[in-house]
Amino acid sequence: MCGIVGYIGDKDALPILIDGLKRLEYRGYDSAGVAILGDDLHVVKTAGRIKDLEERLKGTELKGHLGIAHTRWATHGIPNDVNAHPHFSESKNIVVIHNGIIENYLELKKMLIKEGKTFRTETDTEVIAYLIEEFYEGDLLKAVQKAISMLEGSYALAILSKEEKDHFVAVRKDSPLVGGLGKGENFIASDIPAVLPYTKDIVIFENGDIVDVFKDKTIIYDKNLNIIERTVHKIDWDISDAQKGGFKHFMLKEIFEEPDVIVEAMRGRVKNGKIEVSELDFDKDYLKSVNQVYFVACGTAYHAGLVGKYLVEKYLGI
Structure with a gap:
């Protein structure tokens, strides 16, 4: 199972993202990576453990208040630096992380190759990034909505555009995804322990939810971009309880x-x-x-x- 973390707020995103990934290590993984959107969009990723990612991050200046991070368990594409997430679109405007599997990615990839696209990796996730870019006309939310209508399979996604520095978009279909609601900051993650040190207010997204995450609000849409409401749960577990997922042991x-x-x-x-x-x-x-x-x-x-x-x-x- 892959691990996903996303953050937007006033704090430095990188330490929060790395901390979140560490709290998701129990899910298993073979590579890790982060994308930080500050003055520019920066991606650092590597095969191996989170400590290998931290080593690669030494000496870099990844400053920004918006970012997404990922630990990957390989499905399509062998575990290596290139296939690790996050993945760019062809122009590198869009960056995507993904938990799940796209069953029709080969058909979509062939379609995009016929249009002249050149791919860098063996992954199904890169196809998602390219597809979102196909529909991108300055509105990330609408581009994501159109792209996911073509996907078959399971996915939890987090998506950034370097042209839109005030938000990111997340989607859930048959893969776990939760939101953490803070004061002047908001989070998404594959599981509650990743965000519990920062907020006790948790939204458990449902299948088909498209989520637009700003630092001061999180808006949830259905597949037609109608705004919908989800229950906010006040989590009173400690970290150990959260890792047990509500079970006694x-x-x-x-x-x-x-x-x-x-x-x-x-x-x-x-x-x-x-x-x-x-x-x-x-x-x-x-x-x-x-x-x-x-x-x-x-x-x-x-x-x-x-x-x-x-x-x-x-x-x-x-």
């Missing part, structure tokens, strides 16, 4: 998260009925030579390992 949380985790683990790995794990770089001869598989686990994962052992023996015959 982590074991219960992990049990109830299993269906979503299985779906997330399979995103981008099943194509046309076939398993796709190209980033593992296993060739057919190597796989045919495997005659033993080890499951290493502790605690309740040991029992899951026993189930895995049974399935491997039954279906692979080893």
